[in-house]
Amino acid sequence: MNALLKNLGTLTLLLIALPINCAIVLVSLLASWVTSPFRQRIVNEHPKNILITGGKMTKALQLARSFHQAGHRVFLVETHKYWLSGHRFSNAVTGFYTVPAPEKDANGYYQELLKIVQKEGINVFIPVSSPVASYYDSVAGTLLSPHCEIIHFPPDITQMLDNKFTLCEKARSFGLSAPKSFLITNPQQVLDFDFAADGSQYILKSIRYNSVSRLDLTRLPFAGMADYVKNMPISKENPWMMQEFITGQEYCTHSTVRNGKIRLHCCSKSSAFQVNYEHIEKPEIYAWVDKFVKGLNLTGQISFDFIQAENGTIYPIECNPRTHSAITMFYNHPGLADAYLKDSQDENESPIVPLPDSKPTYWIYHEIWRLTGIRSWSDLQAWMQKVFQGKDAIFQINDPLPFLAVPHWQITLLLLQKLRQLKDWVRIDFNIGKLVELGGD
Numbered sequence: 001m002n003a004l005l006k007n008l009g010t011l012t013l014l015l016i017a018l019p020i021n022c023a024i025v026l027v028s029l030l031a032s033w034v035t036s037p038f039r040q041r042i043v044n045e046h047p048k049n050i051l052i053t054g055g056k057m058t059k060a061l062q063l064a065r066s067f068h069q070a071g072h073r074v075f076l077v078e079t080h081k082y083w084l085s086g087h088r089f090s091n092a093v094t095g096f097y098t099v100p101a102p103e104k105d106a107n108g109y110y111q112e113l114l115k116i117v118q119k120e121g122i123n124v125f126i127p128v129s130s131p132v133a134s135y136y137d138s139v140a141g142t143l144l145s146p147h148c149e150i151i152h153f154p155p156d157i158t159q160m161l162d163n164k165f166t167l168c169e170k171a172r173s174f175g176l177s178a179p180k181s182f183l184i185t186n187p188q189q190v191l192d193f194d195f196a197a198d199g200s201q202y203i204l205k206s207i208r209y210n211s212v213s214r215l216d217l218t219r220l221p222f223a224g225m226a227d228y229v230k231n232m233p234i235s236k237e238n239p240w241m242m243q244e245f246i247t248g249q250e251y252c253t254h255s256t257v258r259n260g261k262i263r264l265h266c267c268s269k270s271s272a273f274q275v276n277y278e279h280i281e282k283p284e285i286y287a288w289v290d291k292f293v294k295g296l297n298l299t300g301q302i303s304f305d306f307i308q309a310e311n312g313t314i315y316p317i318e319c320n321p322r323t324h325s326a327i328t329m330f331y332n333h334p335g336l337a338d339a340y341l342k343d344s345q346d347e348n349e350s351p352i353v354p355l356p357d358s359k360p361t362y363w364i365y366h367e368i369w370r371l372t373g374i375r376s377w378s379d380l381q382a383w384m385q386k387v388f389q390g391k392d393a394i395f396q397i398n399d400p401l402p403f404l405a406v407p408h409w410q411i412t413l414l415l416l417q418k419l420r421q422l423k424d425w426v427r428i429d430f431n432i433g434k435l436v437e438l439g440g441d
Contacts, residue, residue: 007419010428014407014415021404028400039398044071048341049121051075051113051148053137054128056082056410056433058363058393059323061090061402062331063128063340068092070337075120077113084413085433086405091398095120102136110140117147124341126151126301129322130432131209134158137322151256151340153300153321161302161321163207165241171316174295176288179244179307179315185236187229193242195221201245204232205318219245243317248309250317251282254324255289255351256340260297262290262351264339266326270305275431276386277326277393278360279353288314325431328361328393329354360390363430365407393431406433 050067054060055076064074064087073094078085079101088096097116100108116122125148127137138158141150153161160166168178180200184190190204202220218228220242234240252274256264267285268277285306293302303324305317330336335352367387374380395403411428414435418425425435 003418003422003424006424007415011412011415011419014412018408021408024395025400025404028397032398032400035398042069042071048072048123049075051077051116051120051122051125052128053077053113053126053133054130054323055087055096056085057128057130057325058431058433059325059327060128061087061092061394062328063126063323063336064090064092065396065399066330066333066336067340069334072337075116075122077116082410082433084410086402086407086410087433089401089405091401102140103132106136106139109136110143113140114143114147117144122148124149124151126340127322131162131320131322134162134320134322151300153298153302157296157298158321161319162209164205164243164318165207165239167316167319168243170296171292174291176291177313177315179246179317181244182242184234184240184242187232187234190220190229190242191226202242203245204229204234205241205243207239207241217245246307246309246315248307248315251280251285251306251308252303252324252326253285253289253306254301254303254326255293256301257293257298258343259299260294261344262286262293263342263344264330264336264353265289265351266329266354268326268329274325275366276360276362276390277329278390279329279358281353282308284308284312284314288316325393329358331361331391331393331396332358360386361393362386362390363394364392365428365430406430411435 050072052060052063052074055078060076064076067074074092075095075097076085076087076093077097077099080098081101083098085096087093097112099112102109117125125141125144127133127140129137135155135158137152138155141152142155144150152158160170165181165183168181171178182189182193184204195202203217204220232240250270251267252270253265253267255262265286266279267282268279285308288306289302289304300321301323303320303322303326307315307317309315333352333355339352364387367383370383374383392403394406407430410433411430418435425437427436429436
């Protein structure tokens with residue numbers, strides 16, 4: 001019954017919003033049509049065919065728009081489950097394909113990507129990976145590399161970066177700061193740990209990506225810890241990590257790197273459910289990332305979560321060897337495509353960062369939901385300032401259809417499917433373009 005009411009209620013709210021969004025999109029289409037003769041069209045002398053995976057996610061849409069703006073042709077890919085991606089209607093997308101989910105049919109995934117690369121004459125493969133797909137995209141890269149350039153890491157590097165424990169070990173090997181961490185393959189290891197002698201607090205993290213447990217920041221030790229730990233799905237096959245809990249300001253970063261050199265970089269204050277991005281200069285974080293990627297001579301996309309302790313020390317919390325949604329801050333930057341596609345000719349050349357007039361990005365439906373938590377006039381003023389001084393990450397006046405299609409096609413069809421199945425979900429993530437479920441993708 002709860003699942004029925006939840007799905008019906010959400011669908012009703014989206015239906016109420018539909019006329020408003022239709023009006024916004026119609027006005028945008030009219031404005032775009034009127035101004036199109038006066039817009040400067042970029043003709044690239046050497047256009048490339050770009051293949052981007054993760055087509056349901058806003059970050060894939062942003063990359064598609066940026067490459068399209070630079071005169072390249074973009075082909076989006078998603079798994080069959082997300083054939084309904086609203087981004088396929090973007091005028092930045094030349095073609096849209098669906099492929100098998102790699103975790104269910106890895107060989108089918110690789111072969112379908114290869115067929116697309118050969119059919120469309122793809123020059124560059126840029127995975128916008130889900131957490132599950134990062135490794136599979138690395139393996140796919142080894143298969144595709146004879147046919148096109150790969151902006152992604154080899155499989156062994158991806159596995160090392162995606163593992164919170166080996167990440168910290170590698171950082172320390174480069175002389176970089178990292179929190180104390182312990183590999184946990186049995187709950188008893190936690191119960192046997194001498195917290196009193198150690199003196200630090202810890203949190204447990206699944207090494208495998210888990211969209212729900214990743215938000216659990218329960219600090220150890222505490223009274224009743226035994227029941228909590230024994231209920232964790234920890235095993236040799238599903239290892240976890242006990243990581244030192246550090247207080248301080250959290251930051252998230254995205255860097256695009258080529259041959260160990262950062263070509264694009266952004267940094268934002270972060271939160272547990274990150275759907276707001278505003279660039280902030282943090283030279284100490286940049287220096288940490290710079291030393292790390294040089295040490296591994298990386299080419300690809302790498303994102304970090306950091307905590308800066310009160311004494312100024314930078315600690316990596318985890319690394320995501322894939323595109324970060326913070327890339328949306330480059331929505332108006334003309335240099336993104338070159339940062340991805342060209343090596344730096346000047347050793348001292350600085351990476352591109354969001355432009356000074358770049359507005360903070362957000363997702364309007366997440367902001368509307370946050371209205372339910374407003375308790376005072378000052379809260380409302382802060383909310384209004386964030387919305388009116390920022391920019392919706394999906395909406396673009398000369399490419400408005402995804403803004404309509406994501407909530408009223410992509411998310412609506414997913415909700416209708418859950419309604420038919422009478423299945424529940426945890427939350428809607430408009431940024432990633434999916435319903436977050438317990439045990440979901």
